[in-house]
Amino acid sequence: MNLTLVKKDGQHWVGSRQVAEMVDKEHSNLCRDIRGYLEVLNHPDSILNAADFFKESNYADKQKQKRACYLISRKGCDFIGNKMTGEKGTLFTAAYVSTFHDMDDRLRFQAAKQVDIATKKALSMAAAIQKYMGVKPGIAQATCLGMMEAEYGVDLEPVKKLIPAAAHDTGFLNPTEVGKRLSMNAAKTNLMLAGIGLQEKIEGDWRLTDAGKPYGEEMPFTRNGHSGYQIRWNESVVDLLVACLAPTSAEN
Known part of the structure; x- marks a missing residue:
């Protein structure tokens, strides 16, 4: 007999009625046993979480009456299987191990497929944005x-690590960080960057001018419902600003 898994609360479970049928045990007796297991797992001295093993549920019988049952996790199946001996116990253990193993294989395949689809879609979008x-x-x-x-909902960090390093000086300093190098605040730094023609304010956001593009990158952002651009400056802009400040410092 094959076990059927159901997914609830992000976890896969086997119904207690299936288990009772497989081990040739009255369902009411299995539920009685599970209640006993829960008493042990819920004991104040227990370091285990009973919800990781069993979850209360219900089903409608032939008379449409609601009846109690349990959902049993992989750990719960281990728990029950370890309590059993003989051929039935062996067959149940083999069945639930195979069922969960097959599920793991399917999930791995689905995850790999999702990564493949997401990566191709991302690179296609990136090419269009670049162009x-x-x-x-x-x-x-x-x-x-x-x-x-x-x-x-996939992890593409390994793919991101394959992005070739930039062949140019990549921006990473915000105005506050640039200002710290020059002992000035972000507001004064922005005014100075604008004053030497590297940036200008458009619709409330600082944007790079053609003269500023060799010194920084515009990074899109969304925050508190507002979308715009943030400029990240290269280290080379600090040298440029220092050179611009030098005559002033000399005069002072």
């Missing part, structure tokens, strides 16, 4: 991979 919006390849790929992680 039509002029975004650097690495930034477009990292951003789109992050989007697909959220959409498909």
Whole structure:
């Protein structure tokens, strides 16, 4: 007999009626045994979580009456299997081990398929963004991979690590961090960057000018319902600002 799994609360379970039938035991007696197991698992001195083994449930019988039953996890099956001896116990153990093993195989296959689909979709989007919006390849790929992680619920970090390193100086300093190098606050730093023509304010956001593009990257963001751009500056902009400040410092 094959066991059928049901998914509830993010976990896979076997119904107690199936187990009772497989081990040739009255369902009411199996439920009685499970209640006894729960008393032990729920004891104040127990370090185990009973909900990891068994979960109360119900079903409708032939007369449409609601009857109590239990959902049994992989751990719960281990628990029951270890209490049993003889041929029936062996057959039950083999059945639940095979059932959960097959489920693991299916989940691994599905996960790999989702990663493949998400990666291809991300790289396709990144290519379009790079072509039509002029975004650097690495930034477009990292951003789109992050989007697909959220959409498909998969981990694409190993794929992100394969993104080639940028062939140019990549921006990572925000205005506050640039300002710290120059002993000034972010507001003054932004005004100075604008003053030398590296950025300008458009619709409330600082945007790179053509002159500023060699010194930074525009990174899209969404926060508190607002979407816009944040500039991340290269180390080279610090040297440029230091050079611009030098005459002023000399005069002072």
